[in-house]
Amino acid sequence: MPRVVKRPDDRRNEILDAAQALFFERGYERTTVNDVIAQIGISKGGFYHHFSAKEDLLEGITARLAQDAVARVRDLLEDPSLDALARLNGFLARSRQMKVEDAPKLRAAFDVVFRPENLVLYHRINAASIAVMRPVLTGIIAQGKTEGVFAVPDPEAAAEIILHLGASTHDAVARTIAATGTADEDAAIEALDQRLRFYGVAVDRILGLPDGSIPFVEPGFTRAVMTAR
Amino acid sequence: MPRVVKRPDDRRNEILDAAQALFFERGYERTTVNDVIAQIGISKGGFYHHFSAKEDLLEGITARLAQDAVARVRDLLEDPSLDALARLNGFLARSRQMKVEDAPKLRAAFDVVFRPENLVLYHRINAASIAVMRPVLTGIIAQGKTEGVFAVPDPEAAAEIILHLGASTHDAVARTIAATGTADEDAAIEALDQRLRFYGVAVDRILGLPDGSIPFVEPGFTRAVMTAR
Numbered sequence: 001m002p003r004v005v006k007r008p009d010d011r012r013n014e015i016l017d018a019a020q021a022l023f024f025e026r027g028y029e030r031t032t033v034n035d036v037i038a039q040i041g042i043s044k045g046g047f048y049h050h051f052s053a054k055e056d057l058l059e060g061i062t063a064r065l066a067q068d069a070v071a072r073v074r075d076l077l078e079d080p081s082l083d084a085l086a087r088l089n090g091f092l093a094r095s096r097q098m099k100v101e102d103a104p105k106l107r108a109a110f111d112v113v114f115r116p117e118n119l120v121l122y123h124r125i126n127a128a129s130i131a132v133m134r135p136v137l138t139g140i141i142a143q144g145k146t147e148g149v150f151a152v153p154d155p156e157a158a159a160e161i162i163l164h165l166g167a168s169t170h171d172a173v174a175r176t177i178a179a180t181g182t183a184d185e186d187a188a189i190e191a192l193d194q195r196l197r198f199y200g201v202a203v204d205r206i207l208g209l210p211d212g213s214i215p216f217v218e219p220g221f222t223r224a225v226m227t228a229r
Numbered sequence: 230m231p232r233v234v235k236r237p238d239d240r241r242n243e244i245l246d247a248a249q250a251l252f253f254e255r256g257y258e259r260t261t262v263n264d265v266i267a268q269i270g271i272s273k274g275g276f277y278h279h280f281s282a283k284e285d286l287l288e289g290i291t292a293r294l295a296q297d298a299v300a301r302v303r304d305l306l307e308d309p310s311l312d313a314l315a316r317l318n319g320f321l322a323r324s325r326q327m328k329v330e331d332a333p334k335l336r337a338a339f340d341v342v343f344r345p346e347n348l349v350l351y352h353r354i355n356a357a358s359i360a361v362m363r364p365v366l367t368g369i370i371a372q373g374k375t376e377g378v379f380a381v382p383d384p385e386a387a388a389e390i391i392l393h394l395g396a397s398t399h400d401a402v403a404r405t406i407a408a409t410g411t412a413d414e415d416a417a418i419e420a421l422d423q424r425l426r427f428y429g430v431a432v433d434r435i436l437g438l439p440d441g442s443i444p445f446v447e448p449g450f451t452r453a454v455m456t457a458r
Contacts, residue, residue, distance in 0.1 A: 164397035
């Protein structure tokens with residue numbers, strides 16, 4: 001039987017496809033590297049050429065999902081008629097829409113990633129996502145600075161600060177996950193909503209914009225994502 | 230020989246004292262849990278009653294150092310004559326002074342904590358430090374809100390956001406560490422200085438203050454800490 005030689009990127013994507021399907025089907029915890037290997041019929045050596053551990057798969061999946069998300073808003077990012085604020089708000093609105101559409105999968109992923117013992121995983125996923133988003137956000141902020149609307153000394157530094165700010169919502173999200181399905185659910189969702197609103201205000205202010213310029217939540221968004229099954 | 234029964238907190242502190250001394254003397258990587266156990270002559274069981282791994286020791290040391298730092302500025306935190314902005318700036322100035330005094334030890338710790346493979350350790354140490362600082366900063370921001378000077382909806386959320394913002398400087402610090410002693414040293418220190426200045430501006434803005442209200446660096450501070458040996 002002739003050996004099928006795949007290009008490295010194809011093989012890498014094939015491994016990520018299989019892992020992503022298994023993680024959602026069986027759960028991240030109950031999936032092993034051997035399951036992924038068996039699913040696509042490659043050797044252990046072939047797997048470990050691309051990834052050194054199961055955690056790397058989640059990081060790779062995150063980077064790919066972030067790249068996909070950026071590709072799906074490419075039209076907005078490249079539309080020459082948009083000023084920076086419209087581009088940023090359009091991008092965020094589309095991201096929220098995608099999150100609501102994928103809410104059941106997203107919520108299942110949250111259940112794993114926000115466990116206290118998975119804090120490391122959370123930070124690795126966050127770093128993988130920040131690496132993809134940094135150039136996109138830097139470009140939008142640079143446009144806003146050129147237009148004289150965003151008041152920041154250094155667009156890349158502003159982008160990094162804003163993206164890292166996301167981690168400040170970690171504990172509030174974790175509390176909401178813990179409260180889902182209990183009597184505290186409504187209060188936890190309202191608290192997270194407030195936190196996200198203030199997160200939006202912090203971003204407005206870092207960019208030198210009036211409060212409320214960049215809405216991070218709209219009515220029902222937090223509930224739709226956090227209670228999806 | 231009568232067995233010496235120590236109170237749990239005393240024993241815990243004794244373990245942390247020994248670990249802290251060994252980490253600074255031999256380096257974190259070259260110190261093992263067995264070294265710590267041998268140094269104070271306790272049983273393995275006695276050690277694992279308090280800590281589950283070497284990483285826990287660094288987290289415990291960080292929390293203790295943060296508590297010590299807060300204790301050393303207690304006078305500023307409790308001085309009834311200070312308004313919130315003066316209290317916050319006094320607290321930060323004192324923190325910088327302590328960092329410069331401890332610069333050689335701090336720089337040696339940075340060498341370990343900012344290695345790419347120690348990102349997890351960095352986040353755990355950061356979380357331990359944030360847990361100690363959160364109530365302190367929340368108190369100051371609440372005072373500033375009451376005085377009508379800090380414009381924030383929720384002092385605790387503002388404190389959490391500001392403390393998490395610290396992690397956005399991780400990569401810039403890591404780059405400066407890598408550049409120390411090379412031809413790029415001056416440029417890396419200047420880049421980190423700029424980043425820290427913008428970090429200060431981000432904090433000003435999040436608190437609704439004019440840019441420059443809360444200086445995060447003063448001339449020579451970054452160089453003093455980053456080039457200490």
